[in-house]
Amino acid sequence: MTDARENLLALELALASRHESAIEGGYGAALAEEFVECGQSGRRWTREATLAAMAGDPPRNDTTIETFETAELGPDLVLATYDLLVARADRSEARSRRSSIWMWRDRRWQLRYHQGTPVSGEWG
Numbered sequence: 001m002t003d004a005r006e007n008l009l010a011l012e013l014a015l016a017s018r019h020e021s022a023i024e025g026g027y028g029a030a031l032a033e034e035f036v037e038c039g040q041s042g043r044r045w046t047r048e049a050t051l052a053a054m055a056g057d058p059p060r061n062d063t064t065i066e067t068f069e070t071a072e073l074g075p076d077l078v079l080a081t082y083d084l085l086v087a088r089a090d091r092s093e094a095r096s097r098r099s100s101i102w103m104w105r106d107r108r109w110q111l112r113y114h115q116g117t118p119v120s121g122e123w124g
Contacts (some may be wrong), residue, residue: 001027004070004102004104005068005070006079006081006102007109008070008078008102008109009024009065009068009080009082009101011023011030011043011102011109011111012065012068012073012080013063014061015027015030015054015111016063016065016084017059017060017062017063018054018057018058018060019056019059020059021053022034024108025108027050027051027054027055028051028107029108029110030108030111031047031050031108031110031111032049032103032105032110032111032112033090034041034045034112035050035110035111035112035113035114036048036112036113036114037113037114037115037116038114038115038116039049039115039116040088040096040116040117040118042056051109058078059074060085060086062086062104063084063085063086064085065082065083065084065085066082066083066085066086067081067083068079068080068081068082069082069083074102076104076105077101077102077103077104078101078102078104078109079099079100079101079102080098080099080100080101080102081097081098081100082097083095083096083097083098084098086097087115093104094118095118095119096116096117096118097116097117097119098114098115098117098120099114099115100113100114100115101113101114105121117123
């Protein structure tokens with residue numbers, strides 16, 4: 001599970017920071033055909049909408065991941081949970097709680113489901 005944890009952490013950071021070149025095969029290889037996301041706004045994102053949105057995003061160097069944990073849900077199925085921090089221009093940080101379900105398929109990790117929830121104030 002240690003190898004899976006390290007690989008999934010690297011994939012999550014590459015996706016969040018828009019470093020597509022760090023993902024073997026690019027975004028399309030990392031997102032499962034059945035991928036769906038529940039974004040921070042509550043919007044439901046399909047694989048196609050997500051790939052289209054990410055295609056125009058430049059790489060970011062203001063993104064970090066904290067408290068990254070994984071849990072095996074079944075054979076070749078892993079839940080990843082973590083906090084994503086994005087630095088703001090005023091030197092504050094935007095924090096969100098993230099969860100992802102990853103599948104081992106076709107000799108690679110593929111993201112099946114992702115959710116982000118903003119964290120603020122006393123609830124952090």
